[in-house]
Amino acid sequence: MNGPGVGEGCVAAWEVAEYDLEGTLEGGQAFGWERLGDGWEGVVAGRWVWVGRDGARVEARTALPVGDWDWIEGYLGVREDLAGMLATFPDDEPLRQAMASCRGLRLLRQDAWEALACFLCSATKQVVQIREMVRLMRERHGKEVPGPAGRVVRAFPTAERLASLDEGALRACKLGFRAPNLLMAARAVAEGRLELGELRRLPLDEARARLMGLRGVGRKVADCVLLFGLGFERAFPVDVWVRKALARLYFPRARRLTARRIERFSETHFGPHAGLAQQYLFHHARTRLGRAWGRGGARGEE
DNA sequence: ATCCAGGACCACT
């Protein structure tokens, strides 16, 4: 291990059979983790935290004393039975490939507002560009959080804070045409017209419909928020990579694949942990298969 | 230079 000094902070570690920290923290489901030493630093539940490895264990360090570790255990999912979830996947070749190439990949349980804001900004952007937008919003508008050794970092800005800005301030964070959408979403949440926490108790379809009532939130962004921020494990976001993966791996002979057909397949084929399966397909496609596929692979031509 | 990126929306069919 080679992390930051703990100072007056605390250290905790968990025995975890398989956990791919890099694929999970940098793989396009969260956008705020930065490399530090042999691990990553970020802000979770309003606390600075460093996450890395200690041999076979996943380790977390805080800058300040903490009374419990539930907030980061839940975020990382270090107590969850990954093998048990993978065992619920359908036994098919595409998933066998994806599981073999992404061993230890997991789903994070993120803050719902942060997930909504980040994925609202994700439209037609690469992961590195989303990270840059998020970094700018954090640096310019995020609340200060005490870091290690006297450093100060910033949390992702609250809905209340973003709702107080004007469109220009968000465009200055490189949001482009997404700026007015994020501003309206921030206002809806800040004014209590949309209570994200309440959505957890709704059926998937109803929670999705509520999210899609926001301008700029379509099916894909809604499913990201449901899966990464609200704990709906069957939500299955279909972006360009997942569409390519499904087309190439499951429908190699289809000449055309409508969104409706993809949707029905994803809802029925993958089981209770469909969202996790989606993340395996996404990561596998983006990191291993992307270059070989070249352009236009969504239609399954050979 | 051209295409494309963890899309959504609108106007037409």
Next chain:
DNA sequence: AGTGGTCATGGA
């Protein structure tokens, strides 16, 4: 229900 244009911005 399915297509095409448009919206910013920057990677590859």
